Amino acid sequence: MTERIREFLRHRRDDGPCLVVDLDVVRENYVAFARALPDTRVFYAVKANPAPEVLSLLASLGSCFDAASVPEIEMVLAAGAAPDRISFGNTIKKERDVARAFALGVRLFAVDSKAEVEKISRAAPGARVFCRFLYDCAGAEWPLSRKFGCDPAMAVDVLEHALRLGLEPYGVSFHVGSQQRNVRSWDRALKSAGQIFRACSERGIQLSMVNLGGGFPTRYLKKVAAVESYGRAIFRALCKHFGNAIPETIIEPGRGMVGNAGVIEAEVVLVSTKSEKDELRWVYLDIGKFGGLAETMDEAIRYPIRTPRDGDRTTGCVLAGPTCDSADVMYEKSPYPLPVSLEIGDKLLIEGTGAYTSTYSAVAFNGFAPLRTYHI
Numbered sequence: 001m002t003e004r005i006r007e008f009l010r011h012r013r014d015d016g017p018c019l020v021v022d023l024d025v026v027r028e029n030y031v032a033f034a035r036a037l038p039d040t041r042v043f044y045a046v047k048a049n050p051a052p053e054v055l056s057l058l059a060s061l062g063s064c065f066d067a068a069s070v071p072e073i074e075m076v077l078a079a080g081a082a083p084d085r086i087s088f089g090n091t092i093k094k095e096r097d098v099a100r101a102f103a104l105g106v107r108l109f110a111v112d113s114k115a116e117v118e119k120i121s122r123a124a125p126g127a128r129v130f131c132r133f134l135y136d137c138a139g140a141e142w143p144l145s146r147k148f149g150c151d152p153a154m155a156v157d158v159l160e161h162a163l164r165l166g167l168e169p170y171g172v173s174f175h176v177g178s179q180q181r182n183v184r185s186w187d188r189a190l191k192s193a194g195q196i197f198r199a200c201s202e203r204g205i206q207l208s209m210v211n212l213g214g215g216f217p218t219r220y221l222k223k224v225a226a227v228e229s230y231g232r233a234i235f236r237a238l239c240k241h242f243g244n245a246i247p248e249t250i251i252e253p254g255r256g257m258v259g260n261a262g263v264i265e266a267e268v269v270l271v272s273t274k275s276e277k278d279e280l281r282w283v284y285l286d287i288g289k290f291g292g293l294a295e296t297m298d299e300a301i302r303y304p305i306r307t308p309r310d311g312d313r314t315t316g317c318v319l320a321g322p323t324c325d326s327a328d329v330m331y332e333k334s335p336y337p338l339p340v341s342l343e344i345g346d347k348l349l350i351e352g353t354g355a356y357t358s359t360y361s362a363v364a365f366n367g368f369a370p371l372r373t374y375h376i
Helices: 003-011 023-036 052-061 070-078 095-103 114-123 152-164 186-202 227-242 255-261 294-299
Strands: 018-021 040-045 064-067 086-088 108-111 128-132 140-142 168-173 178-180 209-211 248-251 262-272 281-285 314-320 329-339 347-351 372-375
Touching: 003 018, 003 262, 018 023, 023 040, 023 052, 023 227, 023 255, 052 064, 052 070, 064 070, 070 086, 070 095, 095 114, 108 114, 114 152, 128 152, 128 209, 152 168, 152 186, 168 186, 186 227, 255 262, 294 329
Parallel strands: 018 372, 040 064, 040 248, 064 086, 086 108, 108 128, 128 168, 168 209, 209 248, 281 314
Antiparallel strands: 018 262, 140 178, 262 281, 262 347, 314 329
16 A cells, blocks of 8 residues: 555545556566566566556566567557567467467567467467476465476477477576465576576577566565565576576566555445354455456465454454355455454455456456556
8 A cells, every 4th residue: 555545545436446556666666676687678467467557657667578468469569669578478379369469570479389389380480489388386375277388398399399390499488376475486497497408409409598487476464575585596596507608588577566556445345144143254345256356266365455443353254245156255264354343334455456456357247347447
């Protein structure tokens, strides 16, 4: 919560739940990443928050961009970034989307299979490709599944296939898992990256780049290390596994870039129990999983929540959203401590919500409008 957000909420018209993002915080985060890893290019993960205001700010600061789709590429171009500052980082792309990105000037594409390489060779001849390999994401609060990446040994074959088809095998990528609080998590992944570099070299393929992915956390209820700590740990791991031949590197912060810049204001719609003898209270808000809080799935992300009654005695509550869907419950396995005095109509502030909220908001599910967003 910044004073700018506090002042905005104090004067805004009450029109339902909303997300407010302070662009000054985004600017500070970008500068922190640039300083922590000065020899690494920053490719902001557009999917975290693709608001034009965020993209324009980052483009003006010199950021590059990791895009997951053609519309994201078009949004980045509209924000003022040149196509040579864009990576098409999704490993699952329609061939016509590859062709469209290539026509727009994009020349850097992610792959994790020979079939994807073949699409790119046909639709984007001569383009650069980097191969994503699997990593276990241990320690991440929002682990990524086996959906993306291939076995490190297979990555060598994929990159060799790219060379045979006239593409430029540029490097490798991995992801340590979103909201990764262990600063040393990049070490084992970079060990695998170094092994792939050496195996490719034995086949006459000289790779140039390691995409260190995202994973940089924002603060929720648990403390997180400063980005400078991540920078030092990553540099040590690069030196350890690449020696004096440190490759080009890029990072793809999303959550770490915008997460702490946003606050959602929500309203208590109902406080109730399920029986006269049941002491467990249910607190229903006017926002839930389908309104932007999808990352509460499996209670993976636990947001800091502020109330006008903080300081009063608290008790664990089930926190749920307003829709007629039984899955729209945020915290039940581990009830969330909220003031006993909390009442219908009270406004809550859900902090750390600048990333992966507005874009997860459903379009009129149950008739509820998408999450209103303001960037100040």
